[in-house]
Amino acid sequence: MAYRKTPAEIRRLEAAREHLVVCATEVVADVGWAQASVTAVADAAGIAAGSVYQHFSSKSALAVEVFRRAAQREVDVLGEVLEGDGDPADRLRRGVEVFARRALENHGLAYALLAAPAEPAVGAERLAFRRRYRALFASVIEEGVAGDQLPLQEPEITAAALTGAIGEVLVHPLSTSAAEDADLLVSGLTSVALRCAGAAP
Amino acid sequence: MAYRKTPAEIRRLEAAREHLVVCATEVVADVGWAQASVTAVADAAGIAAGSVYQHFSSKSALAVEVFRRAAQREVDVLGEVLEGDGDPADRLRRGVEVFARRALENHGLAYALLAAPAEPAVGAERLAFRRRYRALFASVIEEGVAGDQLPLQEPEITAAALTGAIGEVLVHPLSTSAAEDADLLVSGLTSVALRCAGAAP
DNA sequence: GGAACATCTGAATGATGGTTCACTTCTTAC
DNA sequence: GTAAGAAGTGAACCATCATTCAGATGTTCC
Numbered sequence: 003m004a005y006r007k008t009p010a011e012i013r014r015l016e017a018a019r020e021h022l023v024v025c026a027t028e029v030v031a032d033v034g035w036a037q038a039s040v041t042a043v044a045d046a047a048g049i050a051a052g053s054v055y056q057h058f059s060s061k062s063a064l065a066v067e068v069f070r071r072a073a074q075r076e077v078d079v080l081g082e083v084l085e086g087d088g089d090p091a092d093r094l095r096r097g098v099e100v101f102a103r104r105a106l107e108n109h110g111l112a113y114a115l116l117a118a119p120a121e122p123a124v125g126a127e128r129l130a131f132r133r134r135y136r137a138l139f140a141s142v143i144e145e146g147v148a149g150d151q152l153p154l155q156e157p158e159i160t161a162a163a164l165t166g167a168i169g170e171v172l173v174h175p176l177s178t179s180a181a182e183d184a185d186l187l188v189s190g191l192t193s194v195a196l197r198c199a200g201a202a203p
Numbered sequence: 204m205a206y207r208k209t210p211a212e213i214r215r216l217e218a219a220r221e222h223l224v225v226c227a228t229e230v231v232a233d234v235g236w237a238q239a240s241v242t243a244v245a246d247a248a249g250i251a252a253g254s255v256y257q258h259f260s261s262k263s264a265l266a267v268e269v270f271r272r273a274a275q276r277e278v279d280v281l282g283e284v285l286e287g288d289g290d291p292a293d294r295l296r297r298g299v300e301v302f303a304r305r306a307l308e309n310h311g312l313a314y315a316l317l318a319a320p321a322e323p324a325v326g327a328e329r330l331a332f333r334r335r336y337r338a339l340f341a342s343v344i345e346e347g348v349a350g351d352q353l354p355l356q357e358p359e360i361t362a363a364a365l366t367g368a369i370g371e372v373l374v375h376p377l378s379t380s381a382a383e384d385a386d387l388l389v390s391g392l393t394s395v396a397l398r399c400a401g402a403a404p
Numbered sequence: 405g406g407a408a409c410a411t412c413t414g415a416a417t418g419a420t421g422g423t424t425c426a427c428t429t430c431t432t433a434c
Numbered sequence: 435g436t437a438a439g440a441a442g443t444g445a446a447c448c449a450t451c452a453t454t455c456a457g458a459t460g461t462t463c464c
Contacts, residue, residue: 004432004433004434006432006433007431007432008431008432039420039422040421041421041422052423052424052425055422055424061422
């Protein structure tokens with residue numbers, strides 16, 4: 003019994019793992035999944051390629067962790083607004099606005115989360131998170147329909163449409179160039195989203 | 204001068220190329236871009252891997268050709284309807300309906316065109332075609348706005364939203380399982396699309 | 405038939421990039 | 435200080451495919 007991890011050592015390891023995830027996220031936001039090789043990520047974190055495998059069993063596992071962390075933050079923020087107080091239509095408007103602003107503020111990451119080509123494991127995760135966005139939208143819409151603030155509709159379909167619409171509107175400016183005018187884009191997007199759900203203007 | 208391609212030989216070569224593209228399209232529709240290796244495609248076409256390079260300079264070039272052919276058909280069909288006769292809102296409804304029905308009828312290909320992970324060259328092509336869908340939608344909407352059949356809006360944004368919404372609604376059932384009820388899905392989708400553009404129900 | 409040239413073949417080649425591992429460096433416990 | 439064992443290193447390894455090319459097979463024309 004000549005060696006045992008001391009609490010400080012455990013913390014140091016956790017911090018190293020954390021640092022790796024943060025750096026990997028930056029790399030992915032900067033250059034996309036395809037260019038984020040193990041070597042590139044390790045370099046960014048200031049460690050050797052082999053050391054990545056101290057923290058993750060494979061590159062995929064790291065990529066999935068990066069995706070989950072970032073995507074979860076967005077789900078949390080969106081959920082906060084959509085499940086908050088107020089008229090369903092107004093919550094929807096604010097949700098879309100918040101989502102869009104955050105995406106525009108962080109092009110690279112938003113593109114990586116929403117659309118950038120990625121390995122299968124990340125693709126699967128993306129699908130899962132899209133379902134979660136959809137579920138959030140669906141319940142606001144359902145509520146609005148139940149309370150007669152929104153017209154009769156299939157909430158699941160509208161929710162899917164919203165998810166796709168928001169993604170597309172944001173991703174195209176994101177992938178090509180910065181939006182010419184973010185405010186215009188956001189107000190245009192919220193308008194479409196509200197119409198999509200049948201909310202009166 | 205002991206050998207010269209005879210017209211029949213030229214036709215045979217063109218037919219071989221055509222056959223290759225068709226088979227490659229089937230493979231892609233069945234297993235996706237990632238699994239459509241040169242060997243798999245060549246096997247499907249009944250030729251050797253090396254022979255692919257008689258017709259295309261690279262795998263990417265073949266993939267792009269496959270994508271273009273299939274995507275162009277959809278653009279043509281959609282354009283036909285959207286630029287046809289009638290009320291802009293009604294054309295939009297019919298356009299969405301036709302697009303959706305075709306996609307549902309050919310899950311695999313639709314998924315490959317709209318969303319399946321693909322190499323960069325195909326991704327670029329996909330982007331280009333999305334812009335074309337967008338342009339088609341934008342001009343119907345612009346027309347509708349000009350003629351007061353649709354409320355004032357940013358046609359480009361609505362068009363992008365429509366493209367994304369339609370893709371998302373179709374792709375999720377497509378990637379997971381067959382739509383439970385295609386008619387319900389299509390009518391739900393056309394309704395959202397019309398609301399999206401602000402067309403009265 | 406056979407000379408000249410093209411297409412077709414498929415195993416060998418090569419590039420890419422994730423993963424491993426023998427070795428070094430650091431930490432703990434005594 | 436030193437033994438025991440963990441973390442860190444990075445060059446070697448390996449799997450996957452796209453691509454090539456020397457030889458085999460077809461086609462044209464006289």
